[in-house]
Amino acid sequence: MPVATKKTTTKSAKATKATKTPAKRTVSADHKAKLAQGRREARIVGKYLEAISAGKGKRGRKRTPESINMQITKIDREMSEAPAIRRLELTQKRNDLASERDRLAARVDLAALEGDFVKIAKSYSKRTGINYGAFRSVGVPAEVLKRAGVSRSRA
Numbered sequence: 001m002p003v004a005t006k007k008t009t010t011k012s013a014k015a016t017k018a019t020k021t022p023a024k025r026t027v028s029a030d031h032k033a034k035l036a037q038g039r040r041e042a043r044i045v046g047k048y049l050e051a052i053s054a055g056k057g058k059r060g061r062k063r064t065p066e067s068i069n070m071q072i073t074k075i076d077r078e079m080s081e082a083p084a085i086r087r088l089e090l091t092q093k094r095n096d097l098a099s100e101r102d103r104l105a106a107r108v109d110l111a112a113l114e115g116d117f118v119k120i121a122k123s124y125s126k127r128t129g130i131n132y133g134a135f136r137s138v139g140v141p142a143e144v145l146k147r148a149g150v151s152r153s154r155a
Contacts, residue, residue, distance in 0.1 A: 041124040048117040051110050052139050068101040114144060121148035 027035075075094045079087055121144075125131065132152045135145055 037123075038127065041120045041127070044113075044116045044120050045124055048113045049138055049140070051113050063100065063104065065101050065104050068097050068104070072097050072101075118144060118148040121145065121150050125150050 072094055075090050075097070079090050079094075082090060117140075121135075125135070132145060132150050135150060136142065
């Protein structure tokens with residue numbers, strides 16, 4: 001009686017089988033355009049939000065570059081007669097005032113950023129699911145959202 005032989009596969013047979021390489025994924029031009037639009041809109045919204053949060057002043061009397069210059073002059077006069085530890089403190093205070101003066105002088109043109117924000121806020125809101133209340137809670141004025149077409153409705 002013939003003996004049934006079992007067919008076995010060897011490692012060499014497995015090695016000779018061609019393995020399928022996954023097809024190279026390509027991104028369509030439309031998808032690339034939407035990704036670029038998303039990055040552009042996020043950049044505009046980010047710049048606008050940074051500008052309005054940086055523009056919020058503190059309570060009390062507002063500082064001007066002129067008042068800061070007067071304080072720096074006063075510090076310079078006091079520094080010549082001060083003990084070493086006080087000179088160190090005054091130097092730090094002078095540096096802080098100088099950087100604040102530079103920051104005040106380099107104010108961002110909020111109107112231009114606001115105009116860009118108004119142009120894209122509605123599409124950004126729809127695409128990302130960010131609603132009116134979220135924009136308001138981070139400081140975006142209601143008038144700006146109204147001009148942008150971002151409504152209070154849930155629809």
